Amino acid sequence: MSVAGLIRMGDNTLVLGQRLSEWCGHAPALEEDIALANMALDLIGQTQLWLGLAASREEAGRDADALAYHRDAWDFRNLLLVEQPNRDFGVTMMRQFLFDCWHFEVLQALAAHPDAEVSAIAQKSVKEVTYHRERSSDTVIALGDGTEESRGRMQGALDRLWPYVGEMFSTDDDDLTDMTALRPAFDAYAETVFAQATLTRPDSDFAHMGGKTGARHSEHLGHMLATMQVLPRSYPDATW
Amino acid sequence: MVTTRASVQEVWTWLDAVPDPEIPVISLVDLGIIRDVQWQGEQLEITVTPTYSGCPATTIINLEIETALRARGVENLSLKRQIAPPWTTDWMTDAGKAKLERYGIAPPQPSGGPDHCPRCQSTRVEKISQFGSTPCKAQWRCTECLEPFDYFKCI
Numbered sequence: 022m023s024v025a026g027l028i029r030m031g032d033n034t035l036v037l038g039q040r041l042s043e044w045c046g047h048a049p050a051l052e053e054d055i056a057l058a059n060m061a062l063d064l065i066g067q068t069q070l071w072l073g074l075a076a077s078r079e080e081a082g083r084d085a086d087a088l089a090y091h092r093d094a095w096d097f098r099n100l101l102l103v104e105q106p107n108r109d110f111g112v113t114m115m116r117q118f119l120f121d122c123w124h125f126e127v128l129q130a131l132a133a134h135p136d137a138e139v140s141a142i143a144q145k146s147v148k149e150v151t152y153h154r155e156r157s158s159d160t161v162i163a164l165g166d167g168t169e170e171s172r173g174r175m176q177g178a179l180d181r182l183w184p185y186v187g188e189m190f191s192t193d194d195d196d197l198t199d200m201t202a203l204r205p206a207f208d209a210y211a212e213t214v215f216a217q218a219t220l221t222r223p224d225s226d227f228a229h230m231g232g233k234t235g236a237r238h239s240e241h242l243g244h245m246l247a248t249m250q251v252l253p254r255s256y257p258d259a260t261w
Numbered sequence: 262m263v264t265t266r267a268s269v270q271e272v273w274t275w276l277d278a279v280p281d282p283e284i285p286v287i288s289l290v291d292l293g294i295i296r297d298v299q300w301q302g303e304q305l306e307i308t309v310t311p312t313y314s315g316c317p318a319t320t321i322i323n324l325e326i327e328t329a330l331r332a333r334g335v336e337n338l339s340l341k342r343q344i345a346p347p348w349t350t351d352w353m354t355d356a357g358k359a360k361l362e363r364y365g366i367a368p369p370q371p372s373g374g375p376d377h378c379p380r381c382q383s384t385r386v387e388k389i390s391q392f393g394s395t396p397c398k399a400q401w402r403c404t405e406c407l408e409p410f411d412y413f414k415c416i
Contacts, residue, residue, distance in 0.1 A: 052390035052400060059392040066315025070344070141345030145314060148347055148416050156391045 031071030165218025187228020293352025
């Protein structure tokens with residue numbers, strides 16, 4: 022069982038959880054603000070489980086906090102999708118939708134993983150993520166099949182983020198499950214939501230790569246980590 | 262000095278008096294998060310399952326369990342976290358659901374939403390948001406009495 026695979030799972034939830042929490046106090050409506058913060062909370066909770074297990078398995082004297090706060094951008098193994106900036110609410114919710122659809126399929130597969138601890142985390146997380154996917158699907162449909170302005174923004178968000186979908190389904194030996202095998206279920210679900218949202222899936226399957234392998238993150242990750250890590254790095258004895 | 266060890270049943274009764282830190286009207290036992298109580302030799306082991314992975318109340322809950330049992334004279338105590346099988350609102354007791362309703366929080370329903378307003382009983386209710394003030398709740402509104410209310414999500 023690969024520690025690198027556990028770190029990938031934990032880095033995805035950590036980076037997206039941090040991105041979502043950037044909305045706290047800024048969302049377009051109070052209910053949306055609360056919803057985004059709640060999803061961030063679920064994802065950070067899942068991060069504690071994944072990175073906690075990674076830390077105990079690698080036996081290098083680190084804990085989940087050490088992995089989160091004391092690694093640099095090139096050590097992170099998250100997908101490029103989750104480090105993309107929030108931009109407007111439409112881009113945030115489209116990013117969430119694409120991630121939730123992938124996340125749901127991965128966790129369903131991992132619930133049957135032979136490693137009992139991996140399976141337990143997946144069984145716990147998939148309940149939360151089912152709810153996330155339901156919500157982001159509803160929002161994509163409401164805004165896509167909404168006004169001319171909201172539809173234009175959602176199609177723009179889909180066009181912008183689609184090149185980050187391919188990386189989610191690239192796979193290697195470090196992954197906890199064969200990611201490529203999950204693509205048909207993802208496509209089938211996403212397609213039904215796009216149809217209801219009157220959105221058109223881009224033709225090109227060009228994919229940006231390099232996040233999950235750590236080969237080449239986008240410039241956005243470093244800026245995000247600077248904000249996220251500054252406190253524990255500046256005050257190593259801080260407790261919370 | 263002779264000390265008598267509390268029975269498992271007694272411990273359950275004590276835990277049933279420990280309120281949930283976020284929704285103090287129900288107890289930890291009502292919530293269904295205490296999965297097991299047993300003596301391992303001289304040590305009392307309490308198995309607790311978290312509601313939501315990121316719920317900030319989890320650490321407070323552990324602290325309250327410990328405080329309550331120490332106050333009853335239990336000195337050798339361990340708390341075990343169990344995440345599988347994952348917590349479900351099916352584990353909430355009927356007494357707990359009734360207490361929630363009386364408190365103004367609509368209890369979880371298998372249909373995925375409340376069928377009536379916990380304040381005025383009207384069936385004219387609508388969803389405001391899938392998320393509420395804590396991870397375990399959603400926001401609904403009654404279109405009869407016009408009051409918003411919390412709904413305890415069914416998971």
